[in-house]
Each structure stands twice: as C-alpha cells, then as structure tokens.
Amino acid sequence: MAPAASLVDKIAAANQEAHRRVLAGDPVLVDVLLAREAMPGLPDRTVLHAGPPITWDRMCGPMRGAVAGAVVFEGWASNLEVATRLAASGEIKFEPNHHYDAVGPMTGMTTRNMAVLVVENRTFGNRSFCTVNEGMGNVMRFGGNDQEVVDRLRWMASVAGPALGAAIRNRKGVPLRNVIARGLSMGDEMHMRNAACSSLMVRELAADLAETAERDLGRILRFISGNDMFFLNIVMAMAKSVIAPAHGIPYSTVVTTMARNGTDFGIRLSSTGDAWFTGPAQMARGLLFAGFTEADGNPDIGDSCITETIGLGGFAMAASPAVVGFVGAGTLADAIGYSRRMTEITIGPNPEWTLPTLNMMGVPTGIDIRKVLATGILPVINTAITNKLPGRGQIGAGIVHPPLVCFEQALLQFADVHGVH
Amino acid sequence: MEIHKLLQAEIRVVNIGLRAFARDLERCKTSVVHVDWAPPAVSNPRIAALLAKLGA
Numbered sequence: 152m153a154p155a156a157s158l159v160d161k162i163a164a165a166n167q168e169a170h171r172r173v174l175a176g177d178p179v180l181v182d183v184l185l186a187r188e189a190m191p192g193l194p195d196r197t198v199l200h201a202g203p204p205i206t207w208d209r210m211c212g213p214m215r216g217a218v219a220g221a222v223v224f225e226g227w228a229s230n231l232e233v234a235t236r237l238a239a240s241g242e243i244k245f246e247p248n249h250h251y252d253a254v255g256p257m258t259g260m261t262t263r264n265m266a267v268l269v270v271e272n273r274t275f276g277n278r279s280f281c282t283v284n285e286g287m288g289n290v291m292r293f294g295g296n297d298q299e300v301v302d303r304l305r306w307m308a309s310v311a312g313p314a315l316g317a318a319i320r321n322r323k324g325v326p327l328r329n330v331i332a333r334g335l336s337m338g339d340e341m342h343m344r345n346a347a348c349s350s351l352m353v354r355e356l357a358a359d360l361a362e363t364a365e366r367d368l369g370r371i372l373r374f375i376s377g378n379d380m381f382f383l384n385i386v387m388a389m390a391k392s393v394i395a396p397a398h399g400i401p402y403s404t405v406v407t408t409m410a411r412n413g414t415d416f417g418i419r420l421s422s423t424g425d426a427w428f429t430g431p432a433q434m435a436r437g438l439l440f441a442g443f444t445e446a447d448g449n450p451d452i453g454d455s456c457i458t459e460t461i462g463l464g465g466f467a468m469a470a471s472p473a474v475v476g477f478v479g480a481g482t483l484a485d486a487i488g489y490s491r492r493m494t495e496i497t498i499g500p501n502p503e504w505t506l507p508t509l510n511m512m513g514v515p516t517g518i519d520i521r522k523v524l525a526t527g528i529l530p531v532i533n534t535a536i537t538n539k540l541p542g543r544g545q546i547g548a549g550i551v552h553p554p555l556v557c558f559e560q561a562l563l564q565f566a567d568v569h570g571v572h
Numbered sequence: 573m574e575i576h577k578l579l580q581a582e583i584r585v586v587n588i589g590l591r592a593f594a595r596d597l598e599r600c601k602t603s604v605v606h607v608d609w610a611p612p613a614v615s616n617p618r619i620a621a622l623l624a625k626l627g628a
C-alpha cells in the first residue's frame with residue numbers, strides 16, 4: 152500500500168490543480184443584462200461594493216459618494232441628501248461584489264438595475280459579472296454621483312447595455328482567451344492599459360451592433376471607441392470567471408481573491424471558504440496628474456486586482472512598455488523585473504498568455520501565500536489613484552501592494568484548519 | 573590582485589540587493605551589474621515555523 156500523502160504533498164497537488172483549472176478556463180463574453188436578471192439572488196435595497204465587507208461608518212469618501220449616487224439611481228431616494236441619510240441609517244444593505252460572483256472597478260457599485268457584462272467560463276459552466284465601464288472623468292466608480300452620472304448609468308442600462316447584449320448574442324458570444332493573448336502582444340497588461348483590447352472589442356462588435364442596435368448606434372460606438380478602458384470591466388469579469396473554479400480546493404494555498412474597498416485590502420484563499428483576510432489599504436505610489444499631491448489621493452480601492460490573481464496587470468507589466476511610465480514604475484527593465492519577480496510567488500506560467508519581452512514566458516499565475524511569506528515578495532498591482540473627495544475622478548496611476556498581514560492571517564487560518572501549530 | 577591596488581585598476585562591480593547603490597555607481601560612470609536579491613523576509617518566528625512545516 153502506498154504511504155499516505157503528507158500535508159505538504161497534498162498542498163502541492165492542490166495548488167497544481169488550482170493552476171490547472173485557471174489555465175483550462177474558456178471565458179466567453181456572452182451577454183449584457185441588468186444585474187437583477189444576471190444575478191437573481193441580488194436583493195432589493197442592496198448595494199454591492201468593491202473589496203471586502205465594510206460598514207458605512209468605515210467607508211472612504213469616494214465609496215460614500217458612489218453609494219449615495221447608486222441609491223438615487225435606483226430611486227430609493229429622491230436626492231443625494233436623502234440618499235446619504237438612508238445609507239447611514241442601516242436601511243441599505245452593503246455586500247461585496249465577490250459574494251455574488253461579481254467584480255467592480257474602484258468603488259465597484261453594482262445594484263439591481265445597472266447593466267452588467269456576463270462572462271461564462273465554458274469549461275466549468277460558471278458565470279461572472281461586472282458593470283459596463285462608464286468612461287473617464289465624472290463617473291460613479293470614482294465616487295461621482297450627480298445627475299450627469301446617474302443619467303449616463305440609466306442610458307447604459309436602457310439603451311447601450313441592451314444593444315451590446317443583443318450584439319454579443321447575435322455573434323453567439325466573444326471568446327476572450329485569444330483576445331487577451333493578442334492584447335498582451337499589442338502592449339496591454341489589462342489593468343491600467345487596455346487600449347489594444349478595447350480597440351479589438353470595437354472590431355469584434357461593430358458589425359453586430361450595426362445589425363442589432365435599435366437606436367443611438369453612433370452614440371454607442373462613440374461611447375465604446377472613445378474609452379481606452381472599455382475592456383477593463385470585461386477583463387475583470389473574465390478574470391473572476393477564470394479564478395472562480397480554483398476556489399474551494401481543499402489544501403490549496405492559492406489566492407483566489409484580492410480586492411480593496413478604499414479602507415481595507417482583503418484576500419481569500421482557495422481552501423478557506425468565504426473567510427476574508429484583511430489589512431489596511433495602502434497608498435499607491437506613482438505619477439500624479441498636474442496640480443495634485445499625494446495628500447489628495449485615496450487609499451487603494453477596487454476589485455480590479457482580480458486581474459493580478461490570474462497573472463495580468465502588474466504581473467504582466469513586461470508586456471506593456473507604455474504603462475510603465477504611466478504608473479511611474481521606471482523603465483522597461485523595471486517592468487520586466489516586476490514580471491520576473493512574480494514568478495517567485497506563483498505556481499507557474501500560463502503558456503497561452505505570453506510576454507514578448509521575456510522571450511515569450513507565460514504570465515506568472517496562481518499566487519501561493521506560502522511563497523509570498525517565505526520570500527517577502529508581495530504581489531504587484533497596477534492601479535488608478537482616485538481623489539479622496541467623491542466625484543473628482545482619477546488623479547494619477549501607480550503601483551501598490553497588499554499589506555503582508557493579509558497573507559500572515561491566511562496562513563495562520565490555514566495552519567489552524569490543518570492542525571499545524 | 574593585492575587589495576591596495578584594487579582601486580588603481582578599472583572598477584567593475586556586481587551589486588547585490590539595494591538598487592540605489594548600483595544607481596550611484598552608474599552616475600559615477602562605473603561599470604556595474606545589479607543583482608535583484610533580498611534576504612528571506614520572514615520576521616515573524618511563528619510564521620517562519622509554520623512555513624517550515626507547510627513546505628515553503
């Protein structure tokens with residue numbers, strides 16, 4: 152009889168399985184629906200937000216501003232003042248997007264009547280969701296909440312969203328794995344640079360939109376093609392759909408969630424269920440737009456670092472010479488260094504998503520908390536920096552890391568579950 | 573090479589660890605290769621003990 156596998160062997164096998172499932176994913180953009188249609192379990196008077204769970208009293212300025220705007224958008228309050236009182240009263244329920252297989256950039260607002268992208272992982276049959284990117288400037292993801300923001304969201308839910316959904320269904324979905332591979336070779340790292348993939352999506356969808364859009368075709372095409380970050384929300388839903396099947400593998404020490412709410416950074420581990428391991432959200436370091444200082448910035452916020460959990464974003468920085476300067480990361484050599492360093496804390500490469508400047512090395516995939524703690528190398532995340540005042544928008548871009556304490560807590564919990572002391 | 577003659581010849585440096593040292597040498601037009609390395613950073617003895625048992 153073969154000897155029983157040791158705990159260390161079981162961890163190794165579980166992590167290989169997590170890595171295999173991520174690589175086996177076949178994510179396809181299949182629809183755009185209202186959140187209440189896509190997520191039937193999403194209750195009324197509930198606001199989904201980015202990051203780990205948080206209460207109103209601990210929310211940062213942009214998050215509170217966005218919540219008030221979302222409450223007005225849903226018609227739960229007639230104006231922002233009433234909405235703010237309602238949100239503070241406990242009448243509105245707050246939950247992380249991740250509890251509904253969803254993700255959202257920056258403040259990450261998702262409510263029942265917002266349009267969401269639907270990505271289906273056809274290998275495993277699971278679906279993930281993300282709101283449609285609103286564009287730049289005065290937008291809800293940065294805490295914007297005035298009439299312009301609400302009106303745009305209503306147009307997205309009633310006109311642009313249904314048109315995009317019809318176009319996507321008309322062509323029976325847009326397979327995303329190859330789009331990502333092409334994007335990496337065209338200079339996108341899919342977190343802070345999505346210019347190539349956004350352009351590819353316009354090419355993918357324009358003809359179908361022309362055939363299916365009932366009105367506003369010109370406005371819809373300008374809305375998409377005028378936004379270099381249109382693809383960000385698609386890649387986020389894609390990343391969530393790809394990592395989700397790797398969650399729930401006993402003995403795995405692979406990180407399946409990284410997310411921030413502007414106050415806390417939280418991670419979740421494949422084998423420790425729904426438990427969040429949190430620490431203080433950090434300030435990103437990078438380049439600020441003219442006229443701003445570090446004092447204007449809000450701590451790290453958004454679910455967008457789901458891209459890093461599958462090897463994109465900061466992990467794929469070597470693919471994107473253009474983003475290196477934008478996030479203040481130094482030179483191309485530094486970018487290559489970041490991607491190489493992430494190989495020290497991951498299970499293995501993804502051979503389908505390659506980095507030309509690293510001799511076609513696959514992106515480093517599957518963060519192992521043991522490797523993070525043993526090396527002291529923290530995951531690198533490319534990110535936007537938002538103004539700490541609601542609705543003022545992006546003030547720069549930079550690099551940020553999760554706090555080490557998240558990984559320490561996760562390891563302690565993992566060890567406790569397995570009786571290791 | 574005798575140690576006192578070291579600085580009389582062309583200096584070529586391999587810098588391990590802190591990048592700032594390499595940058596200073598580059599500014600002085602000294603030939604330098606930087607090796608990106610850091611010592612294992614487990615400062616918490618409890619974490620270190622658990623990692624040893626969990627295969628890291």
